Amino acid sequence: MSSSAPRGLIGSARRALRVLEIVASEGDGVSAKAVARRAGFTLSTTYHLLNTLVHDGYLVRLGHGRGFGLGYRLGTLYQRLCDELDVDDALREELGVLHRKARAAAYFSVLRGTQVVVAAVADSARYPRARPMDFGFHEAAHATAFGKVLLAALTPKQRRDYLEGTGMPRLTERTNVRLSDLSRELQQVRRSGLARDIEEFQPELACVSAPVRGADNRVRGAVAFSVPVTEFAHRRCELEHFVSQGATRLSLVLAGSTGAGPASISAV
Numbered sequence: 001m002s003s004s005a006p007r008g009l010i011g012s013a014r015r016a017l018r019v020l021e022i023v024a025s026e027g028d029g030v031s032a033k034a035v036a037r038r039a040g041f042t043l044s045t046t047y048h049l050l051n052t053l054v055h056d057g058y059l060v061r062l063g064h065g066r067g068f069g070l071g072y073r074l075g076t077l078y079q080r081l082c083d084e085l086d087v088d089d090a091l092r093e094e095l096g097v098l099h100r101k102a103r104a105a106a107y108f109s110v111l112r113g114t115q116v117v118v119a120a121v122a123d124s125a126r127y128p129r130a131r132p133m134d135f136g137f138h139e140a141a142h143a144t145a146f147g148k149v150l151l152a153a154l155t156p157k158q159r160r161d162y163l164e165g166t167g168m169p170r171l172t173e174r175t176n177v178r179l180s181d182l183s184r185e186l187q188q189v190r191r192s193g194l195a196r197d198i199e200e201f202q203p204e205l206a207c208v209s210a211p212v213r214g215a216d217n218r219v220r221g222a223v224a225f226s227v228p229v230t231e232f233a234h235r236r237c238e239l240e241h242f243v244s245q246g247a248t249r250l251s252l253v254l255a256g257s258t259g260a261g262p263a264s265i266s267a268v
Contacts, residue, residue: 015041019049020070023059028069035068086110086220087120091253095122095223098249102242104225105129108212108250109146111221114162116141116150119221130205130226140201142168142182143175145209148195149222152186153211159186174199193247194240195222199229206232208239210247215255223247 022038023030036046050068053059057073091108099106099122107129108120118137123129133144141147142163151159160179168177176182189195197207209224223246225239232239 015039015045016049016053019046020053020058023068024070029062029067030069031067084112086254090256091250092120092122094249094253095120098223098225098242098246099123099127102225102239102246103127104227104239104242106246107133107146107209107222107224107226109150109222109224111150111153112138114165116144116147118146127227130202130207133226139166140169140171141166142177143171143197143200144224145195145197145207146222146224148182148186148189148197149209149211149224150219151182152189152195153219156183159183171201172199172203176200193244198232204229208232208236208243210243212247212250212254214251220254221250223250 018039019035019041022035026034026038032046032050033043035041035050036043039046041049050059050061054061054068054071056071058071059068060071061067062069087108095106095108103126105121105123105127107118107122109116109118111117112119115138118133118135121129121133121135141151151162154162163179163182168179168182169175170177176185193210195209197205197209199205201207205226206229207224207226209222211219212221212223214220223243225243225246227235227239
């Protein structure tokens, strides 16, 4: 456990979540001894935590002494979170189509409350996602293409408040860390409908993104592609075409969604 954790946290809850994370990372069949070893807990404590999580449906005990695996209650929680993020089977399917057409990892992100968060990713072994841009990634909006799209849709005050809370850390030599410079770039993003990140988030990585709009023309999310920067150099026009086309296609998918999802962002 971190020594810098704030006061008031419940240790037993954190230990249970740590066990859950370990089982998830190890996959079906992890033993109690293996969980205890990775977590640094006693075997007795680990069994108590495992049994509690099994009882409440977050883990299952596999038959024939095969150890533990994730429980089915997690599926309900995951589905509820996807509903909150405006992600359903239709959107995931369309994002997969875009990934294959563009031959690049594809991302759909939304503004959830005060966080720019990755809500869905489509990739493959040949065109892998950028790490750590997995489902739930919510950092470095100032340095990512999809983050810039969503920041550009905020009012200047909303944007200042957001960046005051998250900061603008320098991640690479090319990261923009001045609010005035970023604001000028976001004006161009609003005019062009495209945002780019060329080695600003990670060295040797390039991304391009476009806004996904609702029926009222308000921004509801952003679609993005990432590729190695050497590939982006000769595929830039092609990828920008695909991301603009993808934004239109995802807008149509969202127009058919009945879920409330994240609030739309008013155009400023």
